[in-house]
Amino acid sequence: MNAVVEEAIQFPLKVVLTAMSERRRALIEYYISHNKDGFYALAESEYAADIVIIDHDHEDTAARLEAGEWRPDAALMILSARPLDIYSATVVAKPLDKAGLAEAAKKALTKLNQVDVDSDTEDYREMTIDAQILPKLTQRPDKFALEQTSTPAYFRTNDAALPGPQTLSTMKKIERYRAKIDLLCGPSRSLEDLRHPDDPEHRVDPAKCLSRTIAAIVYNSDPKIKAARIALPDADIFILPTLNKVYCSLSLEYKTNVQQIFKDWEESDIEVFQYQQAGVNEVIDTLNRTPRFSFSAHSFCWLSALFSLQGRLPQGFDIESACKLRHWPNITRLELTPYCLEIVAAWSDRSANLRQIVELVGCEPRHAVSLFNAALTINVMAVEENHDR
């Protein structure tokens, strides 16, 4: 047995699957979990992954790769039906089979071992420490990725100079995880900070939130409206409510894009165009001409609420108001925030205000606030009048 194979068995490549259909993802996950040769293991998050696997033939993956969303280096594995001239990454030919995936694992491992150590000296030193401890951790999710257990990688920074996932030390993983949570839930806030209904720092005028515009189109538009386009100065968003689809011109995996799209807008900055059946062909033509990033409308509404409100409460909302979830949101298809399941369980079970939920779950106020905002946006949160005031 050669050294590469030995190493592969001892330290399986921890992979994260992204930019591929749910069906392909499920097939590969199934292969990995049933794979006796032990070349691969599923990483709990991108932060714990050695390799990112993408499907070149899936929707807009090729365009995203071209746009530099993934670095074509040793930490990237590309599934493709056609030969690709990307020698620095590992290309796996379709149709996929066991032998091809095993061979790809060996190639990737060899490439990873050949990466120029000097380019990221500090990270690689720390990686050596990780590797000594990691075998014990392979069956235990990283504590610092705990709230995102098994959630596909979603967010990455826009800094191309950052090393790939395999070079990230534990400290960097923690930093990136915290950055992601900050983007989804905003900075830490106390309940006291959030108490004043019009505090401009901790409250936001709902009219300035793009999530409100999006939700109004997805959930409340006239059934005759088959498509809508939200035109922003540097981006546009197409919504097809009857097909439950949203197409965005920018990737939301970049922090700068998220901040650009979901900042506080004045109503005059946003233009909304609505199309009835007669205009749908024009919309589809536009979508076909330019690559877009697609989402389910429901999950996009949830995500847009997280990004737009950033842990702030809507102006005028009484923090003592009791709330209750009408039913569980479909959280297998929504972006998870810390303590998401526990907060949902608590708010499904009883009518409670924010303080009670924070105390019951033991989470930060911003975690409960973010879930409240997202649930309110997708119409599953009922707010009761506070009669004590």
Added chain:
Amino acid sequence: MTDRDIVAETMEARETQICKVLVAGPVGVGKTTAVSVASDTPILSTEVHPSDDTQLQKESTTVAMDFNTVWLDDGLKVHLYGTPGQKRFDFMWGVLAKGTAGVVLLADNNSDNVFLDIQAYLDAFEPMIHKRQLVVGVTRMENDSDQALQPYRDYFAQRNMHVPVLEADPRSRHDVIILIRASLAADQLGRTA
């Protein structure tokens, strides 16, 4: 603090708790797949070639149980049991249900009898429903639409039952882990409170 310190501290902080979670559902819904995909550890299975009509559906079927172990965050260890789907092995449901902290009921959205299937399991796992320990994962959903889950929500609402209903693909570890965690969430809250 070095990486080694952080990892050591993390591991020390983990107090291992063990929970038992059951995966139930009709024949062919994906129970064995779900139990298998939830962890990298090999599944312990009692799959045999079926001797009845089940052979028309698939080549092997579970006759006693499937078993796997899954580590969740904060050191929570889950013993995951898959029940046999065939009615004639339903005596195993009660046996396996003892000491269960959560039940994941998989429902096949393509089945004509999906609500009859659900009803059969609701009768068997009624105590878990009252303790908020049952979650329903609806499989084979063709369009990724929240509205497609509404008939299931209505079904439980009409029976005054508080049951989480989530879309699920039993081949996806992400989905299976969320179903497991959802079934345990109420129990975990009880421990926190």
